[in-house]
Amino acid sequence: MMETALQLIQERKFMELARLLKTQNAADIAVLLGEVDEATLPLVYRILPKELAAETFVEMEPEQQELLIRSFSDRELREMLDELFLDDTVDIIEEMPAGVVKRILKNSDVQTRRSINEILQYPEDSAGTIMTIEYVDLKRDMTVVQAFDRIRRTGYDKETIYDCYVTDASRKLLGLVTVRTLLLSSPDCIIGDIMDTNIVSVGTHDDQEYVAHQFEKYDLLAIPVVDTENRLVGIVTFDDAMDVIQEENTEDIEIMGGMTPSEKTYLRSTSLDLFRHRIPWLLLLMVSATFTGMIITGFESALAVQVVLTAFIPMLMDTGGNSGSQSSVTIIRALSLGEIEFSDLASVVWKEIRAAVLCGTVLAAACFVKIMLIDRLLMGNTDVTVLVAAVVCVTMALTVLVAKIIGCILPMTAKKMGFDPAVMASPFITTIVDAISLLVYFGIAHLLLF
Amino acid sequence: MMETALQLIQERKFMELARLLKTQNAADIAVLLGEVDEATLPLVYRILPKELAAETFVEMEPEQQELLIRSFSDRELREMLDELFLDDTVDIIEEMPAGVVKRILKNSDVQTRRSINEILQYPEDSAGTIMTIEYVDLKRDMTVVQAFDRIRRTGYDKETIYDCYVTDASRKLLGLVTVRTLLLSSPDCIIGDIMDTNIVSVGTHDDQEYVAHQFEKYDLLAIPVVDTENRLVGIVTFDDAMDVIQEENTEDIEIMGGMTPSEKTYLRSTSLDLFRHRIPWLLLLMVSATFTGMIITGFESALAVQVVLTAFIPMLMDTGGNSGSQSSVTIIRALSLGEIEFSDLASVVWKEIRAAVLCGTVLAAACFVKIMLIDRLLMGNTDVTVLVAAVVCVTMALTVLVAKIIGCILPMTAKKMGFDPAVMASPFITTIVDAISLLVYFGIAHLLLF
Numbered sequence: 058m059m060e061t062a063l064q065l066i067q068e069r070k071f072m073e074l075a076r077l078l079k080t081q082n083a084a085d086i087a088v089l090l091g092e093v094d095e096a097t098l099p100l101v102y103r104i105l106p107k108e109l110a111a112e113t114f115v116e117m118e119p120e121q122q123e124l125l126i127r128s129f130s131d132r133e134l135r136e137m138l139d140e141l142f143l144d145d146t147v148d149i150i151e152e153m154p155a156g157v158v159k160r161i162l163k164n165s166d167v168q169t170r171r172s173i174n175e176i177l178q179y180p181e182d183s184a185g186t187i188m189t190i191e192y193v194d195l196k197r198d199m200t201v202v203q204a205f206d207r208i209r210r211t212g213y214d215k216e217t218i219y220d221c222y223v224t225d226a227s228r229k230l231l232g233l234v235t236v237r238t239l240l241l242s243s244p245d246c247i248i249g250d251i252m253d254t255n256i257v258s259v260g261t262h263d264d265q266e267y268v269a270h271q272f273e274k275y276d277l278l279a280i281p282v283v284d285t286e287n288r289l290v291g292i293v294t295f296d297d298a299m300d301v302i303q304e305e306n307t308e309d310i311e312i313m314g315g316m317t318p319s320e321k322t323y324l325r326s327t328s329l330d331l332f333r334h335r336i337p338w339l340l341l342l343m344v345s346a347t348f349t350g351m352i353i354t355g356f357e358s359a360l361a362v363q364v365v366l367t368a369f370i371p372m373l374m375d376t377g378g379n380s381g382s383q384s385s386v387t388i389i390r391a392l393s394l395g396e397i398e399f400s401d402l403a404s405v406v407w408k409e410i411r412a413a414v415l416c417g418t419v420l421a422a423a424c425f426v427k428i429m430l431i432d433r434l435l436m437g438n439t440d441v442t443v444l445v446a447a448v449v450c451v452t453m454a455l456t457v458l459v460a461k462i463i464g465c466i467l468p469m470t471a472k473k474m475g476f477d478p479a480v481m482a483s484p485f486i487t488t489i490v491d492a493i494s495l496l497v498y499f500g501i502a503h504l505l506l507f
Numbered sequence: 508m509m510e511t512a513l514q515l516i517q518e519r520k521f522m523e524l525a526r527l528l529k530t531q532n533a534a535d536i537a538v539l540l541g542e543v544d545e546a547t548l549p550l551v552y553r554i555l556p557k558e559l560a561a562e563t564f565v566e567m568e569p570e571q572q573e574l575l576i577r578s579f580s581d582r583e584l585r586e587m588l589d590e591l592f593l594d595d596t597v598d599i600i601e602e603m604p605a606g607v608v609k610r611i612l613k614n615s616d617v618q619t620r621r622s623i624n625e626i627l628q629y630p631e632d633s634a635g636t637i638m639t640i641e642y643v644d645l646k647r648d649m650t651v652v653q654a655f656d657r658i659r660r661t662g663y664d665k666e667t668i669y670d671c672y673v674t675d676a677s678r679k680l681l682g683l684v685t686v687r688t689l690l691l692s693s694p695d696c697i698i699g700d701i702m703d704t705n706i707v708s709v710g711t712h713d714d715q716e717y718v719a720h721q722f723e724k725y726d727l728l729a730i731p732v733v734d735t736e737n738r739l740v741g742i743v744t745f746d747d748a749m750d751v752i753q754e755e756n757t758e759d760i761e762i763m764g765g766m767t768p769s770e771k772t773y774l775r776s777t778s779l780d781l782f783r784h785r786i787p788w789l790l791l792l793m794v795s796a797t798f799t800g801m802i803i804t805g806f807e808s809a810l811a812v813q814v815v816l817t818a819f820i821p822m823l824m825d826t827g828g829n830s831g832s833q834s835s836v837t838i839i840r841a842l843s844l845g846e847i848e849f850s851d852l853a854s855v856v857w858k859e860i861r862a863a864v865l866c867g868t869v870l871a872a873a874c875f876v877k878i879m880l881i882d883r884l885l886m887g888n889t890d891v892t893v894l895v896a897a898v899v900c901v902t903m904a905l906t907v908l909v910a911k912i913i914g915c916i917l918p919m920t921a922k923k924m925g926f927d928p929a930v931m932a933s934p935f936i937t938t939i940v941d942a943i944s945l946l947v948y949f950g951i952a953h954l955l956l957f
Contacts, residue, residue, distance in 0.1 A: 080705045084724050209690055218687055219669050236686055237668055240659055255530045273753065274534045276746035278728075295745055296726035299752065303723065306756045307840055313760070314836030315829050323841035324851070328861035335833050336866055339907075340873055342829055346822035347881060353818040354888060361814050368803040370817075371824060371941050372796035378828075379765050379792055379934050383785050386764030390757055391773035401774070411778035416786055423790055431797055438804060457789075484829050491821050 062089050066101060075104040083109060087116035099128040111140030118325070119152035126157050135164045142216050143169065144189035144297070147176050184268045185261035187301065188282045188291030193221040197231055197249035201242050208236070217294055220279045223252045228288045230258060230281055258283050261290060265301045270395065272298040309393055313386060313482035315342070342484055348492045356499045359507060365440035366502060368432075369449045370495070372424075377456040377494040378487035380416060384409055384464030385486050389478045392468060399473040405465050413461035417454035425450045448502050455501075456494040463489060512539050516551060525554040533559060537566035549578040561590030568775070569602035576607055585614045592666050593619065594639035594747070597626050634718045635711035637751065638732045638741030643671040647681055647699035651692050654684070667744050670729045673702045678738040680708060680731055708733050711740060715751045720845060722748040759843055763836060763932035765792070792934055798942045806949045809957060815890035816952060818882075819899045820945070822874075827906040827944040828937035830866060834859055834914030835936050839928045842918060849923040855915050863911035867904035875900045898952050905951075906944040913939060 058081060065074040078086055086105070090113065093101055102125055105113060114122060114137060126134060138146060138161065146165075150158050150173065162170055172190055179185025193215055195204050204221065212218040221239075223232040232252030242251050258281045259268050271280055272295055280298075282291045308318040315338040319326060326334075353360070353370075360367055388405065391397045397405060428446040432438050464486050468478035508531060515524040528536055536555070540563065543551055552575055555563060564572060564587060576584060588596060588611065596615075600608050600623065612620055622640055629635025643665055645654050654671065662668040671689075673682040682702030692701050708731045709718050721730055722745055730748075732741045758768040765788040769776060776784075803810070803820075810817055838855065841847045847855060878896040882888050914936050918928035 082705065082707065082725055084726075205690070212687065213691060218690070236690070237662065240655070240668070240686070241663060255532065257532065273749055275532055276534075276749075278745075295728075295749075299723055299745075299749060302749065302752060303844065307844070310760065310763070310836060310840050313763075314833050316833050316837070322844075322846045323837060323855075324846055326858075328858050328865065331837075331858065331862035332865040335830075335862065336869055339826060339829055339833075339866060339870055343822060343826050343870060343874060343903075344877060346825050347877065349821035349825075350818040350882065351886070353821070354815075354886075357814050357818070360817060361811065364807050364811050365804075367810060367817055367820075368800040368807070370820060371799035371803070371945070372793060374821060374824070375796050375799075375937060375941065376789060376793050378937070379789055380785075382934070383764050383766050383789075386760060387766070387773060387781075390760050394753065394757070394772075396772045396774055405773075408776075408778050408781065412781035412785065415778065415782040416789060419786055420789055420793060424793060427794060427797065432800065436801070436804070453793075484832070487825060487828070491825065495821070 058085070059089060059092075063092060066093060066097060071100070071104055074101070078104065079106055079109060083112035084116050086113045087118075090117060090121060095124060098124060107136065108140055111137055115141065115145045115149075119149075120325075122149055123153060123157055126153070126160065131160075131164055134160065138165055138169070142189050142191055143172055143176070144187065144216070147173060147186070150177070179261055182265045183261065184259045184263045184265060184282045184293060185291070187265055187268070187297050188261075188293050189216050190291045191215045192279075192281075192289075192292045193218050194289070195221050195223050195234065195248050197223050197225070197247070197252065199248045200244065201239050201246045201248070201251075202244045204234070204239055204248055217279050217292070220292070222281055222289055222292070223248055224289050230256065230283055230287055230289045232256065233281070235278075256281065258287075259293070260285070266305050268293055269298045269301040269305065273302070305393075309389070309479045312477060312479035313389065315339070315482070315484035338484060342488050345488050346491070349488075349495055352492060352495045352499070359499065359502065363440075363445075363502070363506060365438070365445060366448075366498070370498070373449065373452055373456060373494050373498055374487075374491045376420065376453060377460045377490040380413070380457040381460030381464040381486040381490045382482060384461045385468050385482050388465045388468045389482060392472050392478050397469075399469055402466070402469055405469065406462060409461045409465045410458070413458045416461070417457040420457060421450040421454040424453050444505055448498070448505050452494065452498045452501050455497050456490065459493050459497070460486070460490045463493075508535070509539060509542075513542060516543060516547060521550070521554055524551070528554065529556055529559060533562035534566050536563045537568075540567060540571060545574060548574060557586065558590055561587055565591065565595045565599075569599075570775070572599060573603060573607060576603070576610065581610075581614055584610065588615055588619070592639050592641055593622055593626070594637065594666070597623060597636065600627070629711055632715045633711065634709045634713045634715060634732045634743060635741070637715055637718070637747050638711075638743050639666050640741045641665045642729075642731075642739075642742045643668050644739070645671050645673050645684065645698050647673050647675070647697070647702065649698045650694065651689050651696045651698070651701075652694045654689055654698055658686070667729050667742070670742070672731055672739055672742070673698055674739050680706065680733055680737055680739045682706065683731070685728075706731065708737075709743070710735070716755050718743055719748045719751040719755065723752070755843075759839070759929045762927060762929035763839065765789070765932075765934035788934060792938055795938050796941070799938075799945055802942060802945045802949070809949065809952065813890075813895075813952070813956060815888070815895060816898075816948070820948070823899065823902055823906060823944050823948055824937075824941045826870065826903060827910045827940040830863070830907045831910030831914040831936040831940045832932060834911045835918050835932050838915045838918045839932060842922050842928050847919075849919055852916070852919050855919065856912060859911045859915045860908070863908045866911070867907035870907060871900040871904040874903050894955055898948070898955050902944065902948045902951050905947050906940065909943050909947070910936070910940045913943075 232254045234252040279292045311318045433441045467481040472478040682704045684702040729742045761768045883891045917931040922928040
C-alpha cells in the first residue's frame with residue numbers, strides 16, 4: 058500500500074487516501090508518515106479517523122511527533138491526548154523538549170496531569186514508568202453478570218480487558234479473574250469464588266528487566282503493579298514487556314561490543330552520539346595496552362635475537378582473545394537469561410576447563426602442522442625450527458586454558474559484585490588475555506630457546 | 508515456598524505438599540521438581556491435579572520430562588497428552604529420543620497423531636513448527652450471542668480465546684474479531700459486520716524470526732498462520748513469539764562471539780558440546796592469522812633495526828579490532844531490529860566515517876601524549892623518538908578509520924548476500940583489521956623512519 062499511498066499524496070488525492078488509510082494498521086501508517094515531508098505531514102495526519110490517528114501517533118518517531126504537536130491547535134492536542142493511553146502519553150513526554158511537555162501538561166485534564174506527574178517520579182526503568190493505570194477492577198462480591206456489565210461500561214478506555222483485578226475498598230489487590238474464566242463460568246457465580254488468588258505481581262520500584270522476566274517465566278498477558286502496601290496502582294501489558302526485552306538485549310549487545318549503551322536507534326544517532334558512546338572504552342583499552350607494550354619492551358633483547366618469534370604474536374593474541382570472549386559471551390548470556398548464578402561458579406569453571414583442554418589440544422596440534430607445513434616448508438622460513446613451533450603451540454594451549462577460565466570467572470564475579478556482567482565481554486577480556494599470553498610466550502621461549 | 512516444599516518432601520508429608528502445590532504456578536513447580544531426585548520426581552508429580560500437572564510438565568527440562576514419561580503407564584501418558592496443547596506436545600517430541608517419541612505417538616489419538624506428523628514436516632524454525640492448531644473459529648453470519656455460545660462450548664481446549672478467526676466453508680481466513688469487540692458490541696450484531704478484515708497473517712513456511720517481528724511491530728496477542736491458499740491452519744501466540752525473540756537474540760550473541768549457535772542452555776551443554784560449537788571458528792581464525800604472521804615476517808629486517816616498533820603492535824591491533832567491532836556490533840543489531848537495510852549503506856558509511864575521524868583524532872592525540880609521557884619520560888625508553896610516536900599515532904588514526912568502514916560494510920553486504928550478518932562481528936573483523944593495521948604501520952614506518 059506504501060506506493061499507492063505515496064502516489065495519492067503526490068497527486069493530492071486526499072479523499073481516496075483517507076479511504077485507503079482507514080483500513081490500515083497504525084504501525085504501517087506511521088512508516089508511511091515517516092516518508093512524507095514536513096509540510097505534508099500534518100495534512101495527511103489530519104485525514105485519519107480520530108482513534109486511528111492517536112494509535113498512529115504512538116507509533117511515530119519522536120521527531121515527527123514533535124513536528125505534529127507543534128502544528129496542532131490546543132483543541133487538536135487536547136482531542137488527541139484524550140484518545141491516548143496514559144502510558145503512551147508518558148512515553149511521549151519523556152522524549153519531548155521542555156516547551157512541548159509544558160503544552161501537553163497544560164492541555165491534559167487535572168486527573169491525567171496528576172497521574173502523569175506521579176509516574177514521572179518513579180525511578181528510571183522501573184515498573185512504575187512503564188505501567189498503565191487504565192485497567193479493569195472488579196469487587197469480590199460481584200456476580201459474573203455484574204462483572205461483564207462493568208467491563209462493558211468501563212472497558213472501552215482500557216488497554217486490556219482480558220485480565221481483571223479484584224480489589225477491596227482500600228484498593229488492595231485480592232485476586233485476578235480473566236475474561237476467559239468469566240466466559241466459561243455460569244452467569245450467577247460470585248467473583249470471589251472464581252478469582253485466582255495466587256497472583257504474580259511486581260512493585261512500582263522493581264526494575265523493568267525483572268518485570269519482563271516475569272512475563273517470560275509465567276507467560277503473562279499483563280502483570281499488576283502494586284505499591285509497598287499491596288495496593289494496585291497499575292498494570293504492565295505484554296507488548297511493553299516485549300519492548301523492554303528488546304531494549305535490554307540491545308543494551309547488553311552494545312556493552313559487550315565495548316560501547317556505553319545508547320537510547321537512540323542507529324539512524325537517529327548522530328556521528329557525535331556514536332563518538333561519545335564509543336570513545337571511553339577505546340581510550341581505556343588503548344591505555345591499558347601499555348602493559349602489553351611493556352612486556353614486549355622487557356623482552357626486546359630476546360626478540361632481537363629470535364625475531365621469528367614476533368611473527369606469531371598476533372596469532373597467539375587473537376586466538377587467546379577469541380577463546381576468552383567465547384566463554385565470556387556465553388556466560389554473560391546465561392547470566393542474563395537467569396540460567397546460571399554465582400553459586401554455579403565451580404561447576405562452570407570445571408566445564409570451561411574441560412572445554413578449554415579439548416580446544417587447546419586441537420588448536421595446538423593444528424597450529425603445529427600449520428607452522429611446519431606453511432611457514433617452514435611452503436614459505437621456506439628456516440628460522441622456524443621444531444623448537445620454535447613447540448614454543449608457539451604450548452603457549453597456545455596454555456593461553457586458551459587461561460583465557461577460558463578468566464572468561465567465565467570475570468562476568469560471574471562482576472555480577473556478584475553488583476556490576477553489569479556484560480562489561481566483561483570481549484574487549485576487556487582481550488586486553489587481559491593479551492598480556493597473559495605474551496608473558497606465557499616469553500616465559501616458555503626463555504625455557505626452551507635461550 | 509521452595510524451602511517449605513522441599514522440607515515437606517523430605518518428611519514425606521505428601522498430603523500437606525499437595526495442598527501447598529495446588530495453589531502454585533506451573534513455572535515455579537517445575538523449578539521445584541528440578542531440585543528433587545530421580546526416584547522422588549514421579550511421586551511428587553503424581554500428587555498434582557491433572558491440569559496443573561500438564562502445565563508443569565510443559566515447563567520442565569527435557570531430561571526430566573523423559574524421566575517422567577519413562578515412569579508413566581500408557582494410561583497415565585494418554586491422560587497427560589489429552590491435557591496438553593498440540594504445540595507443546597510437538598515441542599516435547601522434538602526433544603525426546605526416538606523410543607519415547609514412538610510411545611507418545613502410539614498413545615495419541617488418530618487426529619492428534621496426524622496433526623503432529625503434519626507439523627513435524629514444516630521446515631525447522633518456520634511458523635508451522637511453532638503454531639498451535641487449537642483456536643476459536645467463527646462464521647461471518649453468526650450473531651454476537653451465537654459467537655459467545657461457540658466460544659463457551661469450544662473455548663475450554665483452546666490456548667487463547669481472545670482472538671477469534673472468521674473463516675468460510677473452505678477454511679479461508681476472512682476476518683478477525685476479538686472478544687473485546689464482542690463484549691463491546693450489542694448481542695444481535697452480525698460477526699461479518701464487526702469483524703476486522705485487515706488482518707496481519709503469516710505463512711506456514713515463514714521464518715519464526717519474521718513471525719516474532721510481526722508481534723513487535725503490531726503488538727499482537729496472536730497471529731494467524733495460513734497456507735498458500737490463505738486457508739487458516741493455526742495460530743502463534745505472543746508467549747511463543749517472546750521465546751523466539753529470546754532464542755534469536757541468544758543465537759545472534761553466540762554467533763557474534765565466534766561460536767556456532769547452540770540449542771541447549773549452558774547448564775545442559777556438556778564440555779564436548781561447548782568444544783564442538785567453539786572449535787570451528789577458533790581454527791578458522793587461527794589459520795587466517797597466517798597472513799598477519801606473513802606481514803611481520805616480510806618486515807622482519809626492518810623490525811630487527813627498530814625493535815621498539817614491535818612494542819606497539821598489540822596496542823594498534825587491539826584498538827583497531829575494538830573500533831571495528833564497535834561498528835559491526837552496532838550495525839548487526841540495527842539490521843536485526845530492522846532499523847536499517849542495505850539501501851541505507853551510503854548514509855551509514857558516511858556516519859561511520861565521521862565518527863571514525865572523531866574517534867581516530869582523539870585516540871591519536873591521547874596516544875601521542877601517552878607515548879611521550881609514559882613510554883619515553885616515565886620508563887626512560889630513549890628508542891621512543893617523536894618520529895616513532897608520530898608513526899604509531901598516524902597508524903592508529905588510519906586503522907580506526909579503516910576498521911569502522913569495514914565494520915559497517917561487511918555486515919550489510921553479508922545480509923544483502925543472504926548470509927547472517929552476525930558472522931561479521933568482532934572475531935572476523937579483528938582478523939581482517941589486524942592485517943590491515945600491520946600493513947599501514949609498516950608502510951608509514953617505511954616512509955618516515957627508513
